[in-house]
Amino acid sequence: MKEKVLIFDTTLRDGEQSPGASLNLQEKVEIARQLEKLNVDIIEAGFPASSPLQFEAVRQVGDESGKIVAGLCRAVEQDIKRAHEALQNARHPRLHTFISTSDIHIMGKFGHDRYGRTLEEKRDRIIRMAVDAVSYAGTLADDVEFSAEDAGRTDPVYLAEIIEAVIAAGASTVNIPDTTGYTWPSEFGKRIADLKQRVSNIDNAVISVHCHNDLGLAVANTLSSIENGARQAECSMNGIGERAGNASLEEIVMALKVRGDLHGFYTDIVTEEIYNTSRMVSSFTGLIIQPNKAIVGDNAFAHESGIHQDGMLKNRQTYEVMTPESVGVPQTTIVLGRHSGKHGLKARLNAIGHKVTGDELEKVYERFLSIADKKKEIYDDDLRVLMGDELNKPLEPLELDYLHINSGTASIPTAAVRIKAKGTTYEESSTGDGPVDACFRAIERALGIGSLLYSYSVRSTTAGRQALGEATVRLKDENRLYTGRGVSTDIIEASAKAYLQALSLRHQEEENDKNKTIDKGI
Ligand code: KIV
Ligand code: ZN
Numbered sequence: 001m002k003e004k005v006l007i008f009d010t011t012l013r014d015g016e017q018s019p020g021a022s023l024n025l026q027e028k029v030e031i032a033r034q035l036e037k038l039n040v041d042i043i044e045a046g047f048p049a050s051s052p053l054q055f056e057a058v059r060q061v062g063d064e065s066g067k068i069v070a071g072l073c074r075a076v077e078q079d080i081k082r083a084h085e086a087l088q089n090a091r092h093p094r095l096h097t098f099i100s101t102s103d104i105h106i107m108g109k110f111g112h113d114r115y116g117r118t119l120e121e122k123r124d125r126i127i128r129m130a131v132d133a134v135s136y137a138g139t140l141a142d143d144v145e146f147s148a149e150d151a152g153r154t155d156p157v158y159l160a161e162i163i164e165a166v167i168a169a170g171a172s173t174v175n176i177p178d179t180t181g182y183t184w185p186s187e188f189g190k191r192i193a194d195l196k197q198r199v200s201n202i203d204n205a206v207i208s209v210h211c212h213n214d215l216g217l218a219v220a221n222t223l224s225s226i227e228n229g230a231r232q233a234e235c236s237m238n239g240i241g242e243r244a245g246n247a248s249l250e251e252i253v254m255a256l257k258v259r260g261d262l263h264g265f266y267t268d269i270v271t272e273e274i275y276n277t278s279r280m281v282s283s284f285t286g287l288i289i290q291p292n293k294a295i296v297g298d299n300a301f302a303h304e305s306g307i308h309q310d311g312m313l314k315n316r317q318t319y320e321v322m323t324p325e326s327v328g329v330p331q332t333t334i335v336l337g338r339h340s341g342k343h344g345l346k347a348r349l350n351a352i353g354h355k356v357t358g359d360e361l362e363k364v365y366e367r368f369l370s371i372a373d374k375k376k377e378i379y380d381d382d383l384r385v386l387m388g389d390e391l392n393k394p395l396e397p398l399e400l401d402y403l404h405i406n407s408g409t410a411s412i413p414t415a416a417v418r419i420k421a422k423g424t425t426y427e428e429s430s431t432g433d434g435p436v437d438a439c440f441r442a443i444e445r446a447l448g449i450g451s452l453l454y455s456y457s458v459r460s461t462t463a464g465r466q467a468l469g470e471a472t473v474r475l476k477d478e479n480r481l482y483t484g485r486g487v488s489t490d491i492i493e494a495s496a497k498a499y500l501q502a503l504s505l506r507h508q509e510e511e512n513d514k515n516k517t518i519d520k521g522i
Contacts, residue, residue, distance in 0.1 A: 002264045005256060006232040007249065008042040008208060009035050011281055012057065013072055014246050015236035016046070020474050020481035021285040022505075025057055026391045032061040034280050034353045035237075038273040040067065040249075042094065044234075047072040048086035049079040055086050062090030068143065070094040075133035084140040095137040098147035098175075099130050101154040101162055127162050131169045138170035145173040147210065152178030156191065160198035167199070173206045173232060178221055181214030181244060189224035196229045208232035211247045213239060218247035223255060226265055237281040238289055238296065250274045250295040250327065258322050275328035276353040279381070283388035286472050286483045288459070295327055335379060338372040345383075352380050354387050364390055374489040375466040385461045385470050389487045394504035396422060398447070400496050407435040415439040417496065419446055436495045443499055452477050452506075453499075458491050471498040475506060482506040 012028050012035075015021070023031070028045070035043050045061035046054040048071045062069040069090045071083035075097050087093035100109050106122050116122040130146060137144040146166040151159055163174050176195070178188060192209070196202055209225040209232070211218040222233050239248030253269045260266065278296040282289050291298045301324040303312050311318035325331060336348060342365050349356050349364070356364055367386060372378055402418035415438035416429035428446035432438030436456070444451055454476035460467035469491035475482045482505045486497025 002266050003231065005226055005230075005265050005267050006041040006206065006208075007253065007267050007269055008044060008070070008210075008232050008234040009038075009040040009236065009249060010044040010210070010234050010246060011035070011236040011240065011249075012061070013044040013046050013070075014210075014234075014242060015238075015240040015281070015285075017242045018240045018245065018285065018287060020483045021240060021287055022483070022509075023284055024392060025053060025060065027284040027388075028057040029060050029064065030354065030391060031277075031280060031284060032065060033355065034273070034277050036065055036067055037270065037353065038277050039268050039270045041268065042068040042070055042232075044070040044072065044096065049073060049082040055082065058083070058086040059089075062087045062093060066091060068092040068094050070096045070145065072096045072098065073133075073137075075099040075129045077133075077136060080133060080137050080140065084137075087141070092143065093141050094143040094145055094173075095141045096145040096147065096175075097130075097133045097137055098149050098177075099126055099133070100150055101126065101148040101159060102150035102152075103155065104153060105150045123158060127165050130162055131165050134166045134169040134171045143173075144171050145175055145208070146171040147175040147177055149177060150179040151176040152180065152183040152188065152191070152211075156194050156198070159191075160195055163195060164199045164201060167201045167205045171205055173208050174202075175208040175210050175232070175234065176225070176230070177210035177234075178212055178218075179210075181212035181218060183211075183217070183221055185217060185220040185224040188221040189228040192225045192228040192230050206232050208234060210234035212242065213244040213246065213248075216244070218245070219251045219255065222247045222252055226256075227263065237277050238287065238293070240281065240285060240287055248294075250278060254295050254322060254327065257326075271326055272328040273353075275330070279384050280353050283384040284391065286388075286485055300324075301329060330380065333379065335377045336368075336372070336383075337377055338369070340368075340372070340378075348380070349383060349387065352383060354383075356387075360390075371468065371487075371489070375468060377464075377466070379462045381461045382468050385468060385485075385487050389485060392485060392501065392505075394501065394508050396508070397504045398500040398507075400493070400500055401425065402427075403439065403493055403496055405435045405439065405492055407438070413438040415442040415492075417442045417446055419443065419500065435492050439492055439496050440499055443496065443503075447503070449503075454481060456495070456498075458495065461487075469494045471495040473498040473502045475502045477506060480506075480509070482509065 045058040048055040048058045058071045071086050073079035073083040116125045134146050207230045209230045211221040233252050235249040236246040237249050239245040253267050256265050303309050308319050399420045401420045404416045407413040412431050413435045414431050419426045426446040428442050430441035432441050452475040454474040458471045471486045471494040473484045482502045484498040484502025486494040488494040
C-alpha cells in the first residue's frame with residue numbers, strides 16, 4: 001500500500017530567512033502561484049507578527065491560494081491573533097505555533113526567572129505555554145501545527161511529554177525540527193520511531209519534520225524520518241533557508257519518486273514544474289544555484305566525458321537515474337527577438353511560470369524591446385532575470401539617469417553619475433581602482449554616504465557575447481543584508497543599477513522598520 005508524504009513548502013518563510021534573500025510582496029505572491037502549480041500541499045507564507053510586509057504577504061497568499069496556507073507564530077497570544085488575522089480569508093488556514101524545547105534553548109531563551117528558576121520549572125512552564133498556545137489557536141482555526149524548536153537536541157522523554165500534551169490540546173500536526181542540523185540520519189529516524197512508541201495519542205496527529213542542513217544531512221535526515229513514521233516533510237526550493245538552509249524540496253521529492261522501488265511513499269508534486277520553480281526562486285532571491293546542485297543545477301544532466309556521452313547515446317539509463325524532462329528541464333530552446341510580438345512574449349512568460357497581463361505586460365514588453373534592440377536573441381533565463389528585475393523595483397527607487405565611464409589600460413578609471421530620486425537630482429564623479437569601483441564611489445559621493453558594500457558579483461544570464469549581464473550587490477548595515485540586482489547588456493550599467501536598487505531597498509526597509517513589531521530572527 002502506497003502512503004502519501006505531505007510536502008510543506010517553507011521557501012517563503014524559512015527560505016526567505018536566508019541571509020540577503022528578502023523578497024518583496026509581489027515576488028512572494030508570484031512564487032506562491034508557482035508553488036501551487038508545483039502542487040505542494042502546504043505553503044508557509046510567512047510570519048505575520050514579524051512585520052507589516054510579512055503580514056501582508058501571508059494575507060495575499062492566503063486570499064488567493066487554494067492550498068493550505070500556514071502562518072508562523074510564536075507560542076504567544078498576540079502572534080497567534082496576528083497570524084489568524086492574516087489568514088482570515090484563506091480557504092484552508094493553518095496556524096503554526098512554535099516554542100523551544102531543548103535545554104540549551106530553554107536556558108538561553110527563557111533564562112529569566114519569570115519562566116521558573118530551575119530547569120525543571122522552566123520545562124513545565126514551556127509545556128504550559130505550548131498547550132495554551134495550541135488551545136488558543138484551536139479556538140481560531142481547525143488546522144493547528146505545533147513545532148518543538150530544536151527538537152533534534154531535546155531530551156526524548158521531555159519531547160514525548162510535550163508532544164503528547166499539544167496533541168491532547170488539539171494540534172493536528174506535530175513538527176519535529178532539527179533546527180541546528182545536528183542530527184545523524186539513523187539517530188533522527190530513531191527519534192521519530194521513539195515518539196511513535198512513547199506518545200500514546202500520536203495517531204491523532206500527522207508527524208512532520210523540518211531539517212536544517214548545517215552538516216549537509218537535511219535530506220538524509222528527512223528521508224530517514226519518513227521511513228520511521230513522519231508523513232509531512234518541511235522543505236524549501238533549492239534548499240534555501242537559515243544558515244546552510246533547509247532540506248531541499250526537489251531532492252526529497254525526486255529521491256522518493258526515483259527510489260519508489262524501495263519503499264511505498266509518494267508525493268503529489270508535479271515534478272515537471274520543479275525546474276521553473278527553482279529558477280524563479282533563484283532569480284527573485286538572488287541566490288545562485290551551484291552548477292553541480294542535484295536535480296536543478298546546470299550540470300545535473302550534463303555529460304562531459306566521452307565515455308559517458310557514448311553511453312548516453314546508446315542508452316540514456318547508463319548514466320541517468322531520471323530524465324531531465326521529468327523535472328521540467330527544457331529540451332528545446334525557444335528564442336524570442338526584436339520581432340516577437342506581445343502575445344509571443346506573454347506565452348513564453350506563462351510557460352516559465354509568470355502570468356503577466358494588462359499594464360504589467362505593457363511595461364515588461366517595453367523593457368523586452370529595449371533589451372532586444374541590443375541583444376538579438378532572448379532566452380528563458382533572460383526573461384527570468386527581466387521579471388526578477390521588474391518585481392524587485394523598490395517603491396521609491398533611486399534611478400540612474402546618466403552614467404559616463406572613462407576607462408582603459410593607460411588611463412585612470414573615472415565615472416560620472418546622475419541619480420534621480422523623488423524629483424531631486426544628484427550628480428558626482430570619481431576615480432576608482434576600476435570602472436565599477438569608480439562608478440560605486442561616484443554614487444556614494446553623489447548621495448553623501450560611505451561604502452556599505454558587502455559583496456558584488458556579475459554573471460551572464462546566457463552564453464554569447466551579447467548576453468545580458470546581471471549584477472548582484474549586497475550591502476551590509478547593522479547586520480542586515482540588502483540585495484540589489486541590475487540587468488543590462490552593459491555590465492557597468494548593470495552594476496550601478498544593482499547598487500542603487502540595494503540602497504533603495506535599504507531605505508524602504510528603514511521606513512518599514514518604523515512600524516515593525518518584533519524581530520525577524522527566530
Ligand atoms: O528551524 C526551526 O526550528 C523552525 C521552526 C520555527 C519550525 O524554523
Ligand atoms: Zn527552520
